[in-house]
Amino acid sequence: xxxxxxxxxxxxxxxxxxxxxxxxxxxxxxxxxxxxxxxxxxxxxxxxxxxxxxxxxxxxxxxxxxxxxxxxxxxxxxxxxxxxxxxxxxxxxxxxxxxxxxxxxxxxxxxxxxxxxxxxxxxxxxxxxxxxxxxxxxxx
Amino acid sequence: xxxxxxxxxxxxxxxxxxxxxxxxxxxxxxxxxxxxxxxxxxxxxxxxxxxxxxxxxxxxxxxxxxxxxxxxxxxxxxxxxxxxxxxxxxxxxxxxxxxxxxxxxxxxxxxxxxxxxxxxxxxxxxxxxxxxxxxxxxxx
Amino acid sequence: xxxxxxxxxxxxxxxxxxxxxxxxxxxxxxxxxxxxxxxxxxxxxxxxxxxxxxxxxxxxxxxxxxxxxxxxxxxxxxxxxxxxxxxxxxxxxxxxxxxxxxxxxxxxxxxxxxxxxxxxxxxxxxxxxxxxxxxxxxxx
Amino acid sequence: xxxxxxxxxxxxxxxxxxxxxxxxxxxxxxxxxxxxxxxxxxxxxxxxxxxxxxxxxxxxxxxxxxxxxxxxxxxxxxxxxxxxxxxxxxxxxxxxxxxxxxxxxxxxxxxxxxxxxxxxxxxxxxxxxxxxxxxxxxxx
DNA sequence: GTGGTCTAGACCACC
DNA sequence: GTGGTCTAGACCACG
Numbered sequence: 001x002x003x004x005x006x007x008x009x010x011x012x013x014x015x016x017x018x019x020x021x022x023x024x025x026x027x028x029x030x031x032x033x034x035x036x037x038x039x040x041x042x043x044x045x046x047x048x049x050x051x052x053x054x055x056x057x058x059x060x061x062x063x064x065x066x067x068x069x070x071x072x073x074x075x076x077x078x079x080x081x082x083x084x085x086x087x088x089x090x091x092x093x094x095x096x097x098x099x100x101x102x103x104x105x106x107x108x109x110x111x112x113x114x115x116x117x118x119x120x121x122x123x124x125x126x127x128x129x130x131x132x133x134x135x136x137x138x139x140x
Numbered sequence: 141x142x143x144x145x146x147x148x149x150x151x152x153x154x155x156x157x158x159x160x161x162x163x164x165x166x167x168x169x170x171x172x173x174x175x176x177x178x179x180x181x182x183x184x185x186x187x188x189x190x191x192x193x194x195x196x197x198x199x200x201x202x203x204x205x206x207x208x209x210x211x212x213x214x215x216x217x218x219x220x221x222x223x224x225x226x227x228x229x230x231x232x233x234x235x236x237x238x239x240x241x242x243x244x245x246x247x248x249x250x251x252x253x254x255x256x257x258x259x260x261x262x263x264x265x266x267x268x269x270x271x272x273x274x275x276x277x278x279x280x
Numbered sequence: 281x282x283x284x285x286x287x288x289x290x291x292x293x294x295x296x297x298x299x300x301x302x303x304x305x306x307x308x309x310x311x312x313x314x315x316x317x318x319x320x321x322x323x324x325x326x327x328x329x330x331x332x333x334x335x336x337x338x339x340x341x342x343x344x345x346x347x348x349x350x351x352x353x354x355x356x357x358x359x360x361x362x363x364x365x366x367x368x369x370x371x372x373x374x375x376x377x378x379x380x381x382x383x384x385x386x387x388x389x390x391x392x393x394x395x396x397x398x399x400x401x402x403x404x405x406x407x408x409x410x411x412x413x414x415x416x417x418x419x420x
Numbered sequence: 421x422x423x424x425x426x427x428x429x430x431x432x433x434x435x436x437x438x439x440x441x442x443x444x445x446x447x448x449x450x451x452x453x454x455x456x457x458x459x460x461x462x463x464x465x466x467x468x469x470x471x472x473x474x475x476x477x478x479x480x481x482x483x484x485x486x487x488x489x490x491x492x493x494x495x496x497x498x499x500x501x502x503x504x505x506x507x508x509x510x511x512x513x514x515x516x517x518x519x520x521x522x523x524x525x526x527x528x529x530x531x532x533x534x535x536x537x538x539x540x541x542x543x544x545x546x547x548x549x550x551x552x553x554x555x556x557x558x559x560x
Numbered sequence: 561g562t563g564g565t566c567t568a569g570a571c572c573a574c575c
Numbered sequence: 576g577t578g579g580t581c582t583a584g585a586c587c588a589c590g
Contacts, residue, residue, distance in 0.1 A: 012580060019239045026245035038562065049582045054563080062342065065246060067428045070562045070589045077428070078246065085247035093244055098261050099159045100240055104233055105166035106205060106218065107225035111262050118258050121238050122251050148347045148357070152574065189575055292565065299519045306525035318577065329567050334578080345526060350574045350577045358526070365527035373524055378541050379439045380520055384513055385446035386485060386498065387505035391542050398538050401518050402531050432589065469590050 001029075001036055005046055013048055017056035025065060025079050027125045032082060036066070036074040063089075143177075145186055153188055157196035165205060165219050167265045172222060176206070176214035203229075281309075281316055285326055293328055297336035305345060305359050307405045312362060316346070316354040343369075423457075425466055433468055437476035445485060445499050447545045452502060456486070456494035483509075 003020045005013060024030035036057070037045065043053045057074055060066035064086075067077040085093075104114045143160045145153060164170035176197070177185065183193045197214055200206035204226070207217040225233075244254045283300045285293060304310035316337070317325065323333045337354055340346035344366075347357040365373075384394045423440045425433060444450035456462070459477060463470045477494055480486035484506070487497040505513075524534045 022246045023242040026242035080245055080248055089247050101261050102163040102166035105220055106162045107229050108220055108223055121241050302526045303522040306522035360525055360528055369527050381541050382443040382446035385500055386442045387509050388500055388503055401521050405525055
């Protein structure tokens with residue numbers, strides 16, 4: 001598991017680690033049971049501090065996506081096969097999605113363009129069922 | 141123009157102002173030419189600092205969404221009728237959308253669920269014209 | 281707000297801070313809106329590190345008990361007047377209570393003794409309603 | 421004696437073993453004289469380390485709940501029929517109970533709700549005799 | 561070996 | 576001023 005980081009980015013490093021792991025889970029690269037590098041190993045390999053990685057892993061743990069044990073290290077605890085999300089998560093996600101979609105709309109992307117982009121991004125993660133007959137073909 | 145703020149939120153106030161304005165533009169509540177309260181008026185009405193409002197308005201100006209002039213005050217400069225977005229914006233937006241969509245996927249929302257939610261949120265903003273002929277494949 | 285700490289205890293300092301604040305909320309000493317010392321002030325006054333206090337406050341924030349803002353500092357966000365608890369909290373609390381009660385039982389405290397102690401401890405926090413006619417007088 | 425363990429839990433395994441045994445004693449499943457699996461047997465059956473079980477058993481021994489002999493193995497040494505607890509235990513238990521009860525109170529459970537939950541949990545352990553004459557006021 | 565805690569000191573973002 | 580992030584290095588608890 002290689003985690004590309006941009007140390008000079010304005011996005012906090014711990015957030016970048018978190019986001020890359022989440023994307024790995026979403027794409028199936030990191031299924032339930034997959035191991036992440038140990039906190040110290042990732043810190044050493046990435047040239048960053050132990051505590052920065054610790055914070056990222058702890059955040060993932062709080063979200064229920066990661067199990068941290070002394071014995072097995074850091075192990076993915078959840079993916080799209082683990083059932084529906086917590087309702088609190090969905091509410092929060094909707095709020096953030098609303099803001100992000102509004103931004104696209106305000107800058108001139110059309111309703112259809114935005115949905116197309118979302119679908120393309122999702123498809124890039126891989127499918128979770130029969131993708132041959134998109135039930136939500138009502139993009140227009 | 142009333143801007144609801146949650147002063148105790150973990151989201152910076154200037155960001156909240158920015159997001160609410162963007163959502164106003166997206167929903168058509170704030171079309172091109174619409175006026176926002178003056179910086180001082182909004183600061184006074186909301187009980188927040190002058191500089192906080194200033195920062196929010198400046199951010200909107202940098203994004204090309206707001207015109208700030210001494211004469212006319214703060215005027216909306218862009219909406220979905222103003223043509224396609226800058227490509228830099230689209231690239232940045234895609235990155236953030238990718239992260240947000242990955243999060244939903246990782247927490248268990250299905251491909252279809254996510255698209256449905258996005259569509260519902262977009263529909264809530266109102267329509268932008270006859271979307272009967274979606275220009276698909278325009279992701280690149 | 282004075283927070284007594286035992287630096288030599290086996291209980292982590294951040295946990296002690298957390299527990300003392302929770303007890304303050306339970307006893308009414310810290311109602312919603314009350315301010316805690318700033319992270320740095322408490323660290324300096326207690327002779328402990330900034331990060332230790334930060335971790336305690338962050339834990340309280342995660343539990344929804346504390347609001348942390350740059351403007352108002354650390355403010356109590358919840359108490360027994362804020363409505364019923366989250367169901368996830370109750371489930372977790374039950375598990376821990378079960379273990380604690382079992383311990384008392386195993387060491388020889390009787391059913392009645394244990395309930396008496398719990399009631400005495402709760403009464404020490406103060407009352408939340410008409411305490412004249414305890415509806416749960418079925419201690420026996 | 422089957423001891424269910426959650427190897428991925430944040431609670432240390434030795435603590436889980438300890439807690440399950442204590443609950444067994446409280447519920448009467450493990451009366452005085454009952455035998456626990458040998459350290460090696462439990463370690464092998466649960467797929468955990470010898471030292472982990474050893475630590476759990478030793479902790480129970482220190483608390484006076486378990487007798488460890490080469491001849492008879494691990495035997496329950498105490499339950500609710502063995503008389504009142506040591507005062508040191510009671511003082512420590514009260515401290516922990518105070519914290520746990522405060523947590524419930526801070527999160528919004530009412531005085532009555534908390535007592536009801538405690539009583540329900542205690543009742544689930546079974547009764548210890550006719551509790552018709554509660555010896556109240558024995559907190560000190 | 562792993563993760564968890566604590567200390568110490570720096571700089572940044574927000575208000 | 577506040578909280579938030581990052582670095583650096585120490586020691587402890589767990590398995």
